[in-house]
Amino acid sequence: MKMNRREFVYTTGLGIAATTLPGRAADNKIKRPNLLIIQTDEHNFRTLGCYRKLMNSDQAMIWGPDAKVETPHIDSIAAQGATCTRCYATSPVCSPSRGAFVTGLYPQNTPVVQNNVPLGDDVITFAELLRKAGYSTGYAGKWHLDGGGKPQWEPERRFGFADNRFMYNRGHWKQLEITKTGPRVKARNNKGKPSYGCNGADEKSFTTDFLADRTIEFINDHKDSPFCYMVSIPDPHGPNSVRKPYDTMYDAMKFTPPSTMNKSPKNNPIWAKKQVKKFNSKLLKKYFGMVKCIDDNVGKILTSLRDNNLLDNTIVVFTSDHGDLCFEHARQNKGVPLEASAKIPFVISMPGTIKPNTAISHPMGTVDFLPTILGLMGVKTAGKEEGSDFSALFQGKTVASNKTAFSRACAANTSPTAWLAAIDDRYKLILCNACEPWLIDNKNDPNELTNHFFNPDHRKTVRRLAKDMQTYGTTCNDPFIQLPYLKHDLQWAANGTQPYKSPTRIT
Numbered sequence: 001m002k003m004n005r006r007e008f009v010y011t012t013g014l015g016i017a018a019t020t021l022p023g024r025a026a027d028n029k030i031k032r033p034n035l036l037i038i039q040t041d042e043h044n045f046r047t048l049g050c051y052r053k054l055m056n057s058d059q060a061m062i063w064g065p066d067a068k069v070e071t072p073h074i075d076s077i078a079a080q081g082a083t084c085t086r087c088y089a090t091s092p093v094c095s096p097s098r099g100a101f102v103t104g105l106y107p108q109n110t111p112v113v114q115n116n117v118p119l120g121d122d123v124i125t126f127a128e129l130l131r132k133a134g135y136s137t138g139y140a141g142k143w144h145l146d147g148g149g150k151p152q153w154e155p156e157r158r159f160g161f162a163d164n165r166f167m168y169n170r171g172h173w174k175q176l177e178i179t180k181t182g183p184r185v186k187a188r189n190n191k192g193k194p195s196y197g198c199n200g201a202d203e204k205s206f207t208t209d210f211l212a213d214r215t216i217e218f219i220n221d222h223k224d225s226p227f228c229y230m231v232s233i234p235d236p237h238g239p240n241s242v243r244k245p246y247d248t249m250y251d252a253m254k255f256t257p258p259s260t261m262n263k264s265p266k267n268n269p270i271w272a273k274k275q276v277k278k279f280n281s282k283l284l285k286k287y288f289g290m291v292k293c294i295d296d297n298v299g300k301i302l303t304s305l306r307d308n309n310l311l312d313n314t315i316v317v318f319t320s321d322h323g324d325l326c327f328e329h330a331r332q333n334k335g336v337p338l339e340a341s342a343k344i345p346f347v348i349s350m351p352g353t354i355k356p357n358t359a360i361s362h363p364m365g366t367v368d369f370l371p372t373i374l375g376l377m378g379v380k381t382a383g384k385e386e387g388s389d390f391s392a393l394f395q396g397k398t399v400a401s402n403k404t405a406f407s408r409a410c411a412a413n414t415s416p417t418a419w420l421a422a423i424d425d426r427y428k429l430i431l432c433n434a435c436e437p438w439l440i441d442n443k444n445d446p447n448e449l450t451n452h453f454f455n456p457d458h459r460k461t462v463r464r465l466a467k468d469m470q471t472y473g474t475t476c477n478d479p480f481i482q483l484p485y486l487k488h489d490l491q492w493a494a495n496g497t498q499p500y501k502s503p504t505r506i507t
Helices: 005-011 072-079 094-103 126-132 207-221 281-307 366-377 456-475 484-495
Strands: 034-041 082-084 136-142 163-168 176-179 182-185 227-236 314-320 346-349 358-360 405-408 419-423 427-432 435-441
Touching: 034 207, 034 281, 072 281, 072 314, 072 346, 094 126, 094 366, 126 136, 126 227, 126 366, 136 207, 163 182, 163 207, 176 207, 207 227, 207 281, 227 281, 281 314, 314 366, 419 456, 427 456, 427 484, 435 456, 435 484, 456 484
Parallel strands: 034 227, 034 314, 082 358, 136 163, 136 227
Antiparallel strands: 082 346, 176 182, 314 346, 405 419, 419 427, 427 435
16 A cells, blocks of 8 residues: 555654663663653743843843742753753744754755745654654644644644644644543634633643643653653743733733833834834733743643652753744844844753753754754654754763854745844844844844944954855755845855945845
């Protein structure tokens, strides 16, 4: 019987075998580490204590001197492992970032360059590699890699996540429940259709709690064999609503607008144009409530690992698909190369391998997750990934190359407003087809207000990052580097010796 491509990807052996864990002696009795990934959606890194403690007060407390969420459980993962301070969404929008995360491929090759584009049938995920290596695999929560279905429970194409009963394709539902026919959205509108309503939600039905409970059930059911489980929580993405008591937990907290909300619009690049005219602290209070609910549920999950004596043999990852500007630069949400949009929280613990309280400033992206996590687990990849294996960094070693990460616009490959960013441990070079190039110095200008691209003192930095961008674009077939104005700027940035001359841009 002839198999279709979907069946082939899921059932065919890939010749993958588990190997000895890095830094440990060969011993068949050594238990392979479990992998637990907790991913949130649209999460501003400044809401986590483990990030705030690594920043000065001006950057840590941008919404006011008392405006913060305490996140002790997420912070405990960082305390037992590493916090990555220069980790970026390979494309700072849901589907493209998620596609890069699970495959190790850049969006143009997954080929999820925009939301609601299906993941390619022939791509291989980290879950499929671990499944073939003997791991029990599962997924719960938002997937957003199977097209337009909403909510579309248990997508047919599992991509290695064998237990995907509680996976749904997309939507930011606030209440879920289990019925005789399977899971469904509990909140309904007056026409009986699923809604984002939060009224009546409790610690069992609220989506964050519901998904945490499904995670704990999976852990309990698979505690005697190596497992890989990914839970994707749709908060703190909007709508900004949360169940009691989190809905009023921050009502008395005083918030002030971030300083960049009042920046001058003069010479703003198109990707940083102001969109919000008025600061709304009510939205942030609910956002903080969602983050607090997430942290409490992370605590529940960690307790289940501890109760099952699995904490010392489980890699725990807490991350997000992209950030949320939360009124920085007078903007909300994501989609642009500014820090609060493109930088993501990424903390990981692996007892015995990652030294506690490690801070890693090496630039990396969601595309690097697959090769890095499999490198830490001692599992061979399929050899098709485009991301880099940074597992050595987490073992306290140095990495001599691959010091530049890349992020790209969520846009069609021919989009006139497309941008590309090359990011090192300090600078961010952003080239855009629709506006002049920018170079940001995140060390001396953490608010990202000044363009250093035309400063002769930064010419070497521009040239280095541009050459890295050229190499990336050619090697990974990124069509953005062929867009006429971006191509012009890239060629000058990498090799130009004459004064820069801006093209007459027609967008």
